[in-house]
Amino acid sequence: MQHIDSLRQQILDAASSGRPLRIRGGGSKDWYGGPLAGDILDTRQLSGIIDYEPTELVITARSGTPLVEIEAALAEQHQMLAFEPPHFGAGATLGGVLAAGLAGPRRASSGGVRDFVLGAVLMDGRGEVLSFGGQVMKNVAGYDVSRLLAGSMGSLGLTLQHSVKVLPRPVREATLRFAMSEIDAIAQLNLWGGQPLPISASCWVGGVLTVRLSGAGAAVDAAVRSFGGEQLEAPAANAFWASLREQTHDFFRQGGSLWRLSVPSITGALVLEGAQMIEWGGAQRWLKVPGPSSAARAGAIRASVRAAGGHATLFRRADNDDGDAPVFEPLAPAIARIHTRLKAAFDPANIFNPGRMF
């Protein structure tokens, strides 16, 4: 309670002085999004699992709880956060995961961060504590503000706690590898996607398609037999999927700026300058572009991704890149107006993470 009061005081002080606040957990994703501004509002004092009932498939924890603590508690019960969130650093917190809204390799089969959100408690720009959603699976009382908060980059307020749906870990997993061209890989992934197969992750990079199968023993074994390909040993397979999730794979170590292209899975090979990696059954493409990210270059990338029905994010700028390209896809004017009104409703003094997302 004492923490809550001091956080409220910081918010009220910021609102009256007009000095912005930069909501921060472990700082593992400081590099993501627009420029950082304001005094740090540290969430790590809000730490700890409040309630975890494995048979209810729900965990509730304070927003500054380290992600490693959550994952360890779940692993003990053979459960997991099915959206496989990236940590991007030792200090990642649950609140940071929810605010960034980033999911890992399992996204296409299991769902994204927002799909597992059940409830959140928010402190808004007036210091009011608001509770949305709850700890139950189905809840349609009031608008689903807790899901709106997922991926909102702290723009609407300080979350105090989150309730998230968890799932059992799959009984069996197997990872298979195939030599394949980009075009064939996109076609194959979409073909598999239309069949009842236990594919839980996929990645094409450098002429190799890697697929992970997860589920009941019989289903995985049968798929392994029918797919063929080269099977990876479990330690190598786990290391590979972790290197995608944490972006430590060689692909991400190349110099240049990293773009995240979110497109319909059936989008053909995108002809763009730079190297590409495909994930999520074709729905997420990574693009590594050498050199700085100028607005003109960003505009060209965005135009080509938009034509495919998707959008592009300047995920990580190159080192020493002082290019002027905006991080996120510009919003349509009517959508931008709704954003402005929502922001004004929850954060009337415009103090929370201004410019980080919009």
Place this chain on the structure above:
Amino acid sequence: MSASIAPDPVRRQQVAAALRAALPERVVLSDPEDTRPYECDGLAAYRQLPMVVCLPESEAQILTILGICREMKVPIVPRGAGTGLSGGALPIHDGVVISTARLNRIVRMEPASRTAVVQPGVRNLAISEAAAVHGLYYAPDPSSQIACTIGGNVAENSGGVHCLKYGLTVHNVLRVRVATIEGEIIELGSEALDAPGLDLLAVFIGSEGMLGIVTEVTVKLVPKPAAARVIMASFGDVVTGGNAVAKVIAAGIIPAGLEMMDRTSARMVEPFVKAGYDIDAAAILLCEADGTALEVEEEIAHMRSVLESAGASAIAVSQSDAERMRFWSGRKNAFPAAGRISPDYYCMDGTIPRKRLAEVLTGIELMETTYGLRCANVFHAGDGNLHPLILFDANQPGEFERAEAFGAAILALCVEVGGTITGEHGVGMEKIDSMCVQFTRAELDAFFAVKRAFDVPFLLNPNKAIPTLNRCAEFGKMKVSGGVLPFAGLPRF
């Protein structure tokens, strides 16, 4: 029940004339004989004759209607098939109902990307029927799926018996195209897995027609499992049944369906469907596995051993698809069966943490005595969504009022144990007072602010779902936060 108000004939004439001047004759209904069928939705106890009904045939016509209503300050109530159970499509006496009935075309079926683009008036089941040739289907299956529309599903965030494994509407809709009250077309979500900016799609789904009019929806289709089997297990008491559900989940199984019925429900449906239910059991659990044939065998064996060790008194496993459908038929026909044994029934929709089930069922049993009415319980056990069916006879003086009070007491109990007043039917008009029990003033204000972000003139289904301060004061209940009564100075009755 709210009192019905007769639409003002002069105003009706003015609004209908303005609409008719801009739209084909067949799109606008204003004669009470034509508008009477729209006076209620699935919650038939609440009725209100609308002033005018519009049946647009295109997105352009929707924009025209919205423009005229905005100009003339006429409130709008969107309506799909009218199967909703919370009065969300209840008309407003000086308002226009926009029915999506004529926007019933499947625009594109895209098997390669496992998506379908449909107009809002397309029926839920029609999507799965059209996708079947590709081995695909649309997963959310509310019990009204033969009739209910995808636009209505978006408004209510509808679920069904398979949502523990396959998710709700919010998990299965990729994109909606929306006409705003300001007369613009916006797209929320995308045909990729995410869209830039705040996740407005998540807040739009389940917003009960209060944020915009849906003109097109892209849904996700999923591959049809090759096989499915269901276990029917009997339990001597509901606590053992409830614990068995927890044990199935603890064993790492996510069943494709996990449903429970109490003895009253089983006895109510058995003569009606002849499903072979054990009518002596205190609770019956249906537990379904789907997937490849091998996967289903493995999972059924696993479920069976868990249910046996959890104390099931009898277990039957479906041996054919016909038998599987028969086991399900009772559960799926619980509502009509209630209508068969009782002149009227009132269906509630609370969700609770599953571990509190025994406590809530005991509480409901006590209320049966307090309110002098019977109640049958069916339960989406996997996700804690309880549907108590309160049986009553509206022709007996006072019974409807007692049923409503019984229902409100059940919802208050759901909130007390950490649950919610509605899992999938929506707040609509029916549960608007119970919102005062679940949310604080500041939270309700936040909901109003969300509404205003989309609907500045406050014309879209304006009297539903979110109660005003006055309404909560009249209801005499408001959630108290931290032991401090909000608005302590306000008179209360």
